[in-house]
Amino acid sequence: MNEDQTQADTPTCDAMREAGSWNTAWDSLAELDAEWTEKFLGMATHPIRKGILDPKTFELIAIAVDASCTHLYAPGVRRHIRKALEIGVSVEEILAVLQLTSILGIHSMALGAPILIEEAQKLASDGPVQGTY
Structure with missing residues (x-):
């Protein structure tokens, strides 16, 4: 923090520390910008602090985001899984969230597989492309 600040x-940061x-x-x-950090964490914790989401839902979403x-x-996955288990979330529910979250990676296949097919077909019909690197 500089001398002008x-x-x-x-309060949100302090509560999270406690x-x-x-x-x-x-x-x-x-340390660099306590006000910005407070606003950021206030935004991230708003749904649980204001009772918009129940603790179970909040922890399951937090697991999905961190995973x-x-x-x-x-560390976040571990912290939120531990908290979820402490408040009664089942192992099966947490596993389901992790399984659903893993679907995010499918976009790599959705993007890459058609390109692979296209390039394999080009190679089969035209031969290797020279000088592309």
């Missing part, structure tokens, strides 16, 4: 009020939900990777963000192929954040 004042200490920001960070609850053991704080990710130490956020320490540097909070998704675009995030792959193991």
